[in-house]
Amino acid sequence: QDYNCDSKESFYIGPLEETATPVVLNQWPSRDVLPSWRNTMEIFYRKLLLAGKRLVSLIALALNLDEDFFEKVGALDKPMSFLRLLHYPGDMGSFNEEIYGASAHSDYGMITLLATDGVPGLQVCREKSKQPRVWENVLHVDGALIVNIGDMMERWTNCLFRSTLHRVMPAGKERYSAAFFLDPNQDCLVECLESCCSASSPPRYPPIRSGDYLKEKLRLTYAS
Numbered sequence: 001q002d003y004n005c006d007s008k009e010s011f012y013i014g015p016l017e018e019t020a021t022p023v024v025l026n027q028w029p030s031r032d033v034l035p036s037w038r039n040t041m042e043i044f045y046r047k048l049l050l051a052g053k054r055l056v057s058l059i060a061l062a063l064n065l066d067e068d069f070f071e072k073v074g075a076l077d078k079p080m081s082f083l084r085l086l087h088y089p090g091d092m093g094s095f096n097e098e099i100y101g102a103s104a105h106s107d108y109g110m111i112t113l114l115a116t117d118g119v120p121g122l123q124v125c126r127e128k129s130k131q132p133r134v135w136e137n138v139l140h141v142d143g144a145l146i147v148n149i150g151d152m153m154e155r156w157t158n159c160l161f162r163s164t165l166h167r168v169m170p171a172g173k174e175r176y177s178a179a180f181f182l183d184p185n186q187d188c189l190v191e192c193l194e195s196c197c198s199a200s201s202p203p204r205y206p207p208i209r210s211g212d213y214l215k216e217k218l219r220l221t222y223a224s
């Protein structure tokens with residue numbers, strides 16, 4: 001996964017004071033410049049966290065687990081959730097195939113909730129292990145969120161829920177989006193669910209601590 005050519009720029013908002021441990025790292029624009037921005041973003045963050053938790057409990061039910069399964073394994077008590085506000089420039093310079101808004105990747109966490117401004121560009125690949133890859137446009141629905149499955153949900157479910165391979169193509173038009181990554185508590189052990197493996201379908205991934213997985217992915221992403 002190569003992000004070097006990506007043209008996007010982003011602003012990250014991490015865990016808010018009530019959920020953040022051990023330190024609060026968020027940096028907010030000055031209130032003189034943007035008086036209500038912080039409050040608006042905090043409300044947005046909390047709503048996304050609530051919606052994300054509800055969706056995760058539906059995934060648990062779909063897996064024949066208790067509704068609060070992911071709470072019970074400690075994934076959601078101090079979730080490492082990040083809200084990423086994204087901007088893709090309209091003019092990407094030369095229209096070179098190498099330049100993506102965002103190159104093909106899957107998100108790392110449990111699920112991602114994505115709001116876009118309706119400018120096209122987002123594409124998903126349903127069968128990521130098949131070559132050549134077939135990309136489909138994700139249609140915008142006003143007022144709806146797009147939900148992507150993340151890598152750790154894929155690991156928990158032994159690929160029953162595949163993480164969504166996606167990318168953003170340049171639309172020749174400025175584009176804004178907001179992605180909320182619901183990532184488990186750093187200490188949470190992500191291991192194949194009993195209901196998702198059997199003698200004929202053994203676990204495909206070893207257990208891993210969520211924090212270690214994220215650290216390694218971020219290291220690889222930003223290595224260069």
Ligand SMILES: O=C(O)CCC(=O)C(=O)O
Pocket residue numbers: 084086102107114116122166168176177178179
């Ligand atoms: O902007 C989008 O629609 C997608 C953003 C994305 O995939 C990401 O930030 O991980």
Ligand SMILES: [Fe+2]
Pocket residue numbers: 105106107166
């Ligand atoms: Fe993504």
